[in-house]
Amino acid sequence: MKKTEQNKQSFGEIKVEGVTKTFLDEGKQVEVLKDCTMVVPRGKLTVLMGPSGCGKTSLINLIAGYEQPDSGQILLDGEPVNGPGPERLVVFQETALFSWMTVLQNVTFGPSVQGIPKAVARERALQILQTVGLKDFKDKYPSQLSGGMQRRAELARALINEPKVMILDEPFRGLDAMTREIMQEFYVNLFQETGMTNLFVTHDLEEAIFLADRLVIMTYKPGKIKEVIEVDLPRPRHFTMITTQRFNELRQYALELLYHESTKAFADGCKSAFDLIDGFSRGGAKREAM
Amino acid sequence: MTTTKVENRLCSPLILHRAKRFLNIRTLRGIVSLIGFVVLWQLVVVFKVPYLHNLPYPAEVAETGMQTLGKKGYWLNWGISLKRIFAGFIIAQLVGIPLGLAMGTSRVIKDLTFPAFEMLRPIPPIAWIPLAILFWPTPEMSIYFLTFIGAFFIVVINVLQGVTNIPVNLKRAAASLGAKPSDIFWKIMVPGSLPSIITGMTVGMGVTWNVLIAAEMIAGRGGLGRMTWEAYTNNALPTIIIGMISIGAAGYLCSSLIRALGDVAMPWKKRF
Numbered sequence: 001m002k003k004t005e006q007n008k009q010s011f012g013e014i015k016v017e018g019v020t021k022t023f024l025d026e027g028k029q030v031e032v033l034k035d036c037t038m039v040v041p042r043g044k045l046t047v048l049m050g051p052s053g054c055g056k057t058s059l060i061n062l063i064a065g066y067e068q069p070d071s072g073q074i075l076l077d078g079e080p081v082n083g084p085g086p087e088r089l090v091v092f093q094e095t096a097l098f099s100w101m102t103v104l105q106n107v108t109f110g111p112s113v114q115g116i117p118k119a120v121a122r123e124r125a126l127q128i129l130q131t132v133g134l135k136d137f138k139d140k141y142p143s144q145l146s147g148g149m150q151r152r153a154e155l156a157r158a159l160i161n162e163p164k165v166m167i168l169d170e171p172f173r174g175l176d177a178m179t180r181e182i183m184q185e186f187y188v189n190l191f192q193e194t195g196m197t198n199l200f201v202t203h204d205l206e207e208a209i210f211l212a213d214r215l216v217i218m219t220y221k222p223g224k225i226k227e228v229i230e231v232d233l234p235r236p237r238h239f240t241m242i243t244t245q246r247f248n249e250l251r252q253y254a255l256e257l258l259y260h261e262s263t264k265a266f267a268d269g270c271k272s273a274f275d276l277i278d279g280f281s282r283g284g285a286k287r288e289a290m
Numbered sequence: 291m292t293t294t295k296v297e298n299r300l301c302s303p304l305i306l307h308r309a310k311r312f313l314n315i316r317t318l319r320g321i322v323s324l325i326g327f328v329v330l331w332q333l334v335v336v337f338k339v340p341y342l343h344n345l346p347y348p349a350e351v352a353e354t355g356m357q358t359l360g361k362k363g364y365w366l367n368w369g370i371s372l373k374r375i376f377a378g379f380i381i382a383q384l385v386g387i388p389l390g391l392a393m394g395t396s397r398v399i400k401d402l403t404f405p406a407f408e409m410l411r412p413i414p415p416i417a418w419i420p421l422a423i424l425f426w427p428t429p430e431m432s433i434y435f436l437t438f439i440g441a442f443f444i445v446v447i448n449v450l451q452g453v454t455n456i457p458v459n460l461k462r463a464a465a466s467l468g469a470k471p472s473d474i475f476w477k478i479m480v481p482g483s484l485p486s487i488i489t490g491m492t493v494g495m496g497v498t499w500n501v502l503i504a505a506e507m508i509a510g511r512g513g514l515g516r517m518t519w520e521a522y523t524n525n526a527l528p529t530i531i532i533g534m535i536s537i538g539a540a541g542y543l544c545s546s547l548i549r550a551l552g553d554v555a556m557p558w559k560k561r562f
């Protein structure tokens with residue numbers, strides 16, 4: 001535990017300050033983010049939620065440094081972000097493993113392009129693969145792994161670089177329900193062990209509350225921060241917490257905020273808002289069953 | 291030494307298993323299909339089916355075939371054709387793959403080359419034959435040029451497509467992990483477009499054979515295409531058919547070679 005406290009100092013803090021981002025869509029200027037301000041605090045797990053098209057992915061692309069804001073700025077520990085770098089690593093929605101490399105080669109890709117000696121990188125990679133339970137699969141290609149294993153390999157590829165901030169863009173989307181729950185538990189344990197700064201995007205409210213220290217809810221068009229919910233469920237988290245009263249209160253509260261924004265997106269004809277509304281009704285049905 | 295080794299291998303359960311698999315019902319059906327084809331051919335000649343009665347008997351073709359296989363000149367023709375194929379094909383890869391990669395990675399290069407490229411691409415390679423004959427000093431060079439054209443456009447368009455289809459997230463992930471532009475090019479773009487490069491090669495090889503045969507018939511000296519054409523001028527029907535079968539076999543051999551190359555170059559594509 002003490003070690004974690006010390007480690008925390010090596011993790012980063014992201015500040016998004018008054019960021020505006022506009023895209024040209026079929027000749028029309030679309031304001032995706034407007035005057036968006038938020039903090040991803042050091043050593044906390046911040047979960048970002050909002051209706052489809054609210055600019056979550058844009059915000060992540062900006063923080064990762066793939067795109068530049070039109071105005072405002074993004075700071076990592078007070079330093080402006082100018083481009084992608086290994087101190088802010090992204091785990092993508094669909095797997096972004098390099099299919100032509102083995103698991104081990106994928107994991108050592110970061111160190112090798114950063115000029116770290118091969119033997120050092122290899123040893124470190126084997127340690128991390130052990131942690132994520134993929135040591136026996138180090139010489140397999142990604143296509144030989146199951147969905148859950150692929151996500152773990154991707155986490156390993158990010159973790160080996162000891163990033164200051166981990167950014168996860170719906171990393172468990174597309175996994176079957178069982179694998180998804182196991183991955184959530186695996187991930188939340190990993191977070192609790194490392195205490196690393198995490199920004200996690202999801203569509204799944206239960207997942208969000210289960211994982212989060214802070215739940216950030218975004219508005220729809222233009223995207224900015226609607227509200228931040230402090231999730232005060234105790235850690236370590238366990239799946240039994242999903243049935244607690246506090247969990248349900250938090251979910252009910254977040255659901256109302258999200259529902260309002262989603263209906264806005266729905267009325268706007270945003271096709272993918274259907275997913276979200278659909279997801280809510282399923283969540284509701286589950287609750288009744290309990 | 292060697293014999294015992296071979297015997298051992300023959301007796302191993304794996305070989306037996308493979309032999310069994312080879313002789314399964316589907317293989318038998320395949321053999322029936324081939325025999326059926328020959329029987330049909332025989333019947334066509336025996337019953338003098340209109341327009342087809344000039345065909346030689348299968349046995350006649352087989353006999354000519356056996357004789358041809360023993361002739362040095364026949365194998366020389368194989369050599370000549372293969373040399374022409376590979377000369378044009380390899381140059382097409384050497385020029386086409388880098389050009390496709392450059393077009394896929396640099397917008398400036400694509401803007402400068404793509405319109406001209408797209409103007410020339412739809413021209414069937416065979417339509418280049420007259421110009422090629424006039425333009426190049428020797429017939430041999432004309433044929434190299436034509437086999438080059440046969441593979442070139444297909445290679446470039448496939449490589450270009452391969453590079454463009456690499457998901458943007460892979461490049462982003464690499465950049466986040468600290469890859470420099472040169473790392474992204476060599477470690478992401480090149481291996482990422484390899485499947486398309488191999489597809490381009492496979493299709494290109496087929497087209498190259500098409501072009502070669504046409505070119506040999508018109509302009510060549512020697513080669514399997516020329517051999518078939520000369521058999522026509524000599525009214526040697528069995529040899530025409532031997533020529534056709536040889537061209538088919540040569541094309542198949544070349545495609546298998548590319549497939550094998552693909553398997554070696556892309557171990558991650560193997561079926562597990």
